[in-house]
Amino acid sequence: MNQTDRANRRSSLFAWALALPMPIWQTLFFVAALLFLVVMSFWSVQNFRVTPDFTFDNWIKIYSAGYFRVTYVRTVLYALLAATLASLIAFPCAYGLAFKASPLMRRIVVASLIMPYFTSYLVRANSWKILLTDQGVINSVLGTVGLGPLPMTSNLFAVMIGYLTLILPIVILLQYFSLANVDRRLIEAAHNLRCGRVRTVFQVIIPSARTGLILAATFAFILSFGDFVSPSFLGNNKPPTLTVLMVDAVKSGSQWPRAAVVALTMVATLLLVAFLAMNFAYGEKRKRP
Amino acid sequence: MKADRIISLAFKAYIWLALLFVFAPILTSFVFSFDANKFAAIPWGGFSTKWYAEAFADPEIAKSLRNTVIVALSSSILATLIGFTAAYTDYRYDFFGKRVYLALAFIPPTIPVIILGVAMLVLLGRIGLSGQLHSVIIAHVVYSLPFAMALIRLRLSQMNKDLEAAAWNLGASQWRALKEIIIPFCLPAIFSALFLTKAVSFDEYAIAWFVSGFNETLPVRILILLQREVSPKVNAIGSLVFIVSMTLVMLAQIVFLMREPGSGKGKRI
Amino acid sequence: MAEPLLVLDGVVKRYDDHTAVHKIDLEIAAGEFIALMGPSGCGKTTTLRMIAGLEAPSEGEIRLRGRRMNDVAPWERDTPLVWQSLALFPFMSVLKNVEFGLKMRNIPAAERTKKAMPWLERVGIAKYRDRKVDQLSGGERQRVALARALVTEPEILLLDEPLSALDAHLVIRMQAELKQLQQQLGITFCYVTHSQSEAFAMADRVAIMAEGRLQQVGPPREVYRAPANRFVAEFVGANNLLSGKVKSIAQGIVMVETAAGIMRARENPLLALLPSDMVTVVVSADRAVVSDSAADGENSLSGTVIGEQFVGAFVTLHLDLGDGRTFRAQLQQHALEPLGQVRGKRLSLRWKPEHTVLLKDK
Numbered sequence: 001m002n003q004t005d006r007a008n009r010r011s012s013l014f015a016w017a018l019a020l021p022m023p024i025w026q027t028l029f030f031v032a033a034l035l036f037l038v039v040m041s042f043w044s045v046q047n048f049r050v051t052p053d054f055t056f057d058n059w060i061k062i063y064s065a066g067y068f069r070v071t072y073v074r075t076v077l078y079a080l081l082a083a084t085l086a087s088l089i090a091f092p093c094a095y096g097l098a099f100k101a102s103p104l105m106r107r108i109v110v111a112s113l114i115m116p117y118f119t120s121y122l123v124r125a126n127s128w129k130i131l132l133t134d135q136g137v138i139n140s141v142l143g144t145v146g147l148g149p150l151p152m153t154s155n156l157f158a159v160m161i162g163y164l165t166l167i168l169p170i171v172i173l174l175q176y177f178s179l180a181n182v183d184r185r186l187i188e189a190a191h192n193l194r195c196g197r198v199r200t201v202f203q204v205i206i207p208s209a210r211t212g213l214i215l216a217a218t219f220a221f222i223l224s225f226g227d228f229v230s231p232s233f234l235g236n237n238k239p240p241t242l243t244v245l246m247v248d249a250v251k252s253g254s255q256w257p258r259a260a261v262v263a264l265t266m267v268a269t270l271l272l273v274a275f276l277a278m279n280f281a282y283g284e285k286r287k288r289p
Numbered sequence: 290m291k292a293d294r295i296i297s298l299a300f301k302a303y304i305w306l307a308l309l310f311v312f313a314p315i316l317t318s319f320v321f322s323f324d325a326n327k328f329a330a331i332p333w334g335g336f337s338t339k340w341y342a343e344a345f346a347d348p349e350i351a352k353s354l355r356n357t358v359i360v361a362l363s364s365s366i367l368a369t370l371i372g373f374t375a376a377y378t379d380y381r382y383d384f385f386g387k388r389v390y391l392a393l394a395f396i397p398p399t400i401p402v403i404i405l406g407v408a409m410l411v412l413l414g415r416i417g418l419s420g421q422l423h424s425v426i427i428a429h430v431v432y433s434l435p436f437a438m439a440l441i442r443l444r445l446s447q448m449n450k451d452l453e454a455a456a457w458n459l460g461a462s463q464w465r466a467l468k469e470i471i472i473p474f475c476l477p478a479i480f481s482a483l484f485l486t487k488a489v490s491f492d493e494y495a496i497a498w499f500v501s502g503f504n505e506t507l508p509v510r511i512l513i514l515l516q517r518e519v520s521p522k523v524n525a526i527g528s529l530v531f532i533v534s535m536t537l538v539m540l541a542q543i544v545f546l547m548r549e550p551g552s553g554k555g556k557r558i
Numbered sequence: 559m560a561e562p563l564l565v566l567d568g569v570v571k572r573y574d575d576h577t578a579v580h581k582i583d584l585e586i587a588a589g590e591f592i593a594l595m596g597p598s599g600c601g602k603t604t605t606l607r608m609i610a611g612l613e614a615p616s617e618g619e620i621r622l623r624g625r626r627m628n629d630v631a632p633w634e635r636d637t638p639l640v641w642q643s644l645a646l647f648p649f650m651s652v653l654k655n656v657e658f659g660l661k662m663r664n665i666p667a668a669e670r671t672k673k674a675m676p677w678l679e680r681v682g683i684a685k686y687r688d689r690k691v692d693q694l695s696g697g698e699r700q701r702v703a704l705a706r707a708l709v710t711e712p713e714i715l716l717l718d719e720p721l722s723a724l725d726a727h728l729v730i731r732m733q734a735e736l737k738q739l740q741q742q743l744g745i746t747f748c749y750v751t752h753s754q755s756e757a758f759a760m761a762d763r764v765a766i767m768a769e770g771r772l773q774q775v776g777p778p779r780e781v782y783r784a785p786a787n788r789f790v791a792e793f794v795g796a797n798n799l800l801s802g803k804v805k806s807i808a809q810g811i812v813m814v815e816t817a818a819g820i821m822r823a824r825e826n827p828l829l830a831l832l833p834s835d836m837v838t839v840v841v842s843a844d845r846a847v848v849s850d851s852a853a854d855g856e857n858s859l860s861g862t863v864i865g866e867q868f869v870g871a872f873v874t875l876h877l878d879l880g881d882g883r884t885f886r887a888q889l890q891q892h893a894l895e896p897l898g899q900v901r902g903k904r905l906s907l908r909w910k911p912e913h914t915v916l917l918k919d920k
Contacts, residue, residue: 014463015382019390022375022434026393030431033408040411093307096300109304116311118488118534122511123527127314130321135328137317169311197296226401228495233515243403250407250499260411263404270400451645454612457632458639459706460662465633469658473649 034267041260050256058257062265068245072265075225075241078156082163082224083217086171089164090216094175095201098182110176113169124165125229132158132234154236162230167220174219178212179205214281221277222270242266315531322524340525350526353510356422357491360506364429365437365486371430372437372482377471379438380445381453395435405432406499413500420502428496433489437482444478445471477544484541488534561624563588563746564609564714568618571604571770578604580770581618588713591740591747593761595754597793601770602750603642606716609748610637622714633662638707639716642723644699646691652702653678653687659710677705697728704739714746721756733759754794758782766790788838788917796843796874798885801919804835811911813856814839818879820856823914836919843874843888845913848905850897857914860906861885877905 044053062068097106116124131137132152142148152158182205190200206213224230228243237244242262249259322341326334344350375394379387397405409428413419418427452474456466472479494508501509507530514520564586571579579601586592594602607613608620611632620627627635638659647655653674660670678684681701683694691699700720707715717736721729737760740747751757757764758778765775766789773793774786785791791799802816807825814821814837821839831837852860861877864884873894877885887907894900 015378018374019378019382021371022378022438023390023393025371025434026397026431029409029412029427030397031393033405033412036412036415037408089307092300093304096297096304100297100300101304105301105304109308112308113311115535115538116315118492118538119315119531120492120494120508120511120527122494122508122515123318123523123530124314126515126523126527127317127321130317131313164310165314168307172307222399222401226403228403243401246403246407250410256407256411259407263407266404267400274399449643449645451641451643452647454632455639455641455645455647456658456662458610458612458637459659460633460710461658462631462633465662469661470647 037260037263040257041264043257045254045257048254050254058261062258062261068262071240071242071245074239075243076269078159078163078231078241079221079225082160082167083220085160086164086167086220087175087213087217090168090171090175091213093172094179095205097172097176098179110173113173116165116169121166121229122233125162125233128158128161128165128234129153132161153234154238156235158234159230162234163224163227166227166230167223170223171216171220174216175209175213178209178215181212182208211281214277218274218277218281221273225270225273226266318524318527319531321521322528324521327521340521341529344522344525344529347522349505350507350510350522353505353507356425356501356504357507359422360425360429360497361487361490364426364433364490365483367426368430368434368486369437369441369479369482372434372439372486373441373475373479375434376438376441376445377467379442394438397431398435402432402493402495406496409496410499419500420504422501422504424500424502425497425504425506428500429490429493432493432496433486436489437486440482440485441475441478444475448474480544481541484537484544488537488541491534491537492530561621562586563623564748565621566605566609566618567621569605569608569615569620570617571601571608571613572616578770579608582772584765584772584775586714586746586748588746589744591737591749591760591762593749593751593757593764594767595751595757595764596767596773598752600767602752602767603718605767606639606718606748606750610639610716611635636710636712637714637716638710638712639718640703640707640720642719644703644720644723646699646702646706648690648692651688651690652683652694655691655702656705656709658706663710674705674709677709681705696724697732700724700732704736708743712745714748715740717747717749719751720749721751729756736760766793768793783842784915785840785917788919791838791840791915791917796886796888798841798843798846800839800841802837802839804831804833804837806833807831812916814916817881818859821914822856822911823916824912826916829916829918831916831918838917838919840915840917841909842913842915843886845909846885846887846907847909848875848887848889848893848897848907850903850905852906857911858906858908859885860904862904863900863902866901875900875905877907 040050041058042054042056044051044055044057097109101109129136133139134149134151134153136152138152139149142150152161186204186208187200190204195203226243228241228247231237231241231244232247235241240248242265246259246262246266249255249262320333323336323338324334325337325339375390379391384390405428409424409431410419413424413427418424448471452470453466456470457463461469492508494506494512497506498509498512505513507526511523511526514523562585566582566584569579569582570577582601582605594605596602604613608615609627611627611630611634615628622635622637647658650658653671656674656677657670660673665673675684675687678687681704683698683701683705686694686698691702694702703720721732724732733756736747740760747760749757749761761778763776764778764781766773766781768789774781774790781790782795785794785797788799791797800816800818800821802814802821805813805815805820807813810825812823812825812831814823816839823839825831859877859879861879861884863875864878865876867874867876868891871891872888873891875887875889875894877887879885885907897903897905
């Protein structure tokens with residue numbers, strides 16, 4: 001019996017020692033941070049100092065402000081537009097990779113699509129500025145053929161270019177992975193049943209890869225929704241998105257509690273979107289026999 | 290069939306076009322980092338390395354680079370260590386609340402970095418840990434730990450499940466088996482995780498921007514430069530950062546691919 | 559008398575959703591070669607893992623040399639296992655693999671090598687000592703696994719289907735070598751297998767398991783000639799089973815009425831049969847004598863040959879008894895020659911009462 005106890009205690013010490021560091025770290029510094037954000041949203045600012053309090057002031061002020069509501073809707077629409085554009089632009093690419101490219105080309109393209117995530121997004125956004133301004137590279141080229149200059153910065157076009165820079169590679173990759181998993185026999189069966197090329201794409205391939213395609217679009221939405229660099233540098237903060245409002249509230253005032261309200265609103269929105277998207281992606285499947 | 294070949298060619302051309310879009314900004318920053326003109330435009334102002342020279346001479350940049358290296362080294366070691374223990378726990382044990390356990394690890398990267406930055410600032414500021422290099426390290430561990438965990442977990446799933454039990458059977462205690470069997474087996478993934486988390490930390494600007502205070506890291510320095518002025522120095526730094534990051538990623542890839550031959554398939558003949 | 563080396567005393571293993579082992583009682587003597595045999599999922603591997611301490615019994619007790627082992631950690635036991643997957647450490651050389659158990663016992667490096675080398679030589683892999691294990695063939699790896707388990711000189715060696723990944727011709731050779739090794743070392747081998755030929759080729763005793771229960775334990779010959787129940791009769795060898803009802807018992811002979819006629823068998827007093835008991839008549843395929851004369855009366859059947867299977871010098875005939883059932887008869891090829899072309903032919907079968915085994919139906 002003595003031996004039992006000793007062995008058990010020793011093995012549970014082992015299990016705990018390995019299991020606990022991660023949850024302790026993430027609870028202390030991540031869960032606590034999010035929870036504290038909730039707490040802080042009820043605090044007040046007095047004489048430019050954040051003071052513990054329990055007031056709904058921040059929530060009421062933010063939610064009743066017209067510019068916040070407009071900005072909220074704008075940010076959601078921007079992210080939706082970016083996700084849609086990215087999904088549409090990426091699909092032929094992912095399809096070509098999955099069904100037309102050679103294995104070597106596939107490997108090269110997949111590696112090339114991962115690479116941008118290890119470069120500075122800030123620097124890439126700055127490069128777009130170089131390319132897109134009125135005196136920029138693209139307008140210079142257009143000028144030589146007597147066109148332009150076309151306004152391509154500080155507008156929706158520029159912001160979308162920024163978003164696409166951030167999300168297009170990952171959308172292509174996720175779409176490609178889901179298309180690559182489509183059972184080839186299904187496609188052959190469809191052709192065999194006289195289903196044409198284009199119809200096969202819509203009738204067989206897209207439904208089969210549906211979960212992955214929705215996942216990719218969701219990722220695109222989440223990343224664009226939370227992006228600060230593109231609306232700030234390429235859109236020149238006009239008109240602002242939620243991230244711009246939040247950064248302003250933190251950096252140029254000490255309005256931390258209001259920033260907390262904006263941040264929490266964003267987190268809630270993202271959770272809702274993720275939940276809806278997952279339901280949409282997996283829900284239909286469950287119904288099928 | 291001729292139609293098939295044309296369709297296939299069209300798809301390939303489209304793919305290269307998409308890659309052009311993805312690489313255009315990277316190439317642009319590289320090309321204009323060598324441009325003698327301050328305002329990047331066509332025609333090119335002639336070849337010059339003066340922006341690199343300026344970047345190297347800038348004491349702020351040197352300081353932020355040193356900070357970045359300290360942060361990347363410390364946070365990658367911590368993230369890999371914690372990621373390893375969590376990956377092993379996921380591999381070995383089944384327990385009540387495991388989904389919550391995994392969510393705790395994998396949710397942070399899905400939350401926008403700007404929001405993480407604000408949340409970290411608010412918390413660390415309150416408990417007096419903000420504005421220091423270790424604040425950035427703490428936050429980067431939260432954010433990069435799941436990447437390390439995922440890599441090591443992947444490696445563990447390639448291991449013959451009997452190996453660890455075989456070590457126990459031959460007299461190795463659990464700690465001993467961890468040291469003699471599990472860690473050596475995971476070594477390639479551990480190195481990959483170190484490189485990957487280093488690269489993640491090396492490029493992260495948003496969280497660092499909020500919590501670093503005056504101890505800026507290099508990405509934060511770039512952000513500040515971009516907000517302040519037009520400076521091709523950014524292109525020079527960006528190109529250097531790209532090369533460093535790519536080297537780290539390649540190293541990670543090479544080490545991961547150099548895993549023991551046959552270890553995954555060892556049980557078959 | 560002293561207790562046997564290893565005792566399983568009412569051992570039960572339950573998982574959340576099912577019971578893998580139901581109350582097993584088994585005694586294993588020092589120096590014997592015992593095979594645990596049964597179809598997959600019968601609980602034989604779980605039993606072996608409990609002996610090694612990798613699973614804890616839910617009930618009952620496992621004793622090694624009289625010491626209760628239930629709560630002893632696997633690393634504190636001396637019950638090395640040869641794994642079905644071999645579980646060789648892929649990043650270590652052959653020598654390091656074999657030395658592992660010694661290293662865990664904190665034996666200094668020089669002494670480890672001195673102890674390990676004779677084992678490498680004994681199993682014939684000394685020349686590969688510095689190779690990585692994935693540079694070896696299947697048979698060579700098998701030997702590494704064996705040497706690794708034996709290097710600590712245990713009293714008992716556990717083997718979990720160690721030959722299942724080998725080519726057929728290697729299996730026969732390894733069987734002979736394993737048996738020889740066991741006899742030279744004089745230690746206990748506890749060998750889990752689903753293969754009857756493997757168990758019968760090596761074991762002093764076989765323990766047959768099905769659905770978590772021990773069905774029969776005994777020397778191979780006894781299990782083969784006197785199966786204890788229907789499961790064993792069907793699992794072991796090539797037996798023919800006929801259902802019937804006891805008609806009479808007289809002078810040590812039991813008369814059984816079956817669909818194929820009256821069968822006579824020697825009476826087994828242990829069964830305590832009474833008239834009108836339901837029984838199963840078991841006839842081993844190699845006990846039936848085949849001829850082309852007509853069937854006559856008792857312990858005789860006739861059927862049409864629907865298939866022939868040749869294995870070496872033996873042939874197994876499949877005969878259709880006319881009511882959908884088939885009967886298997888095994889004979890030497892030369893005994894078949896006088897009958898000429900047999901496929902489709904009607905042949906008769908005949909066997910002696912003493913070669914007829916009766917099982918009481920439950």
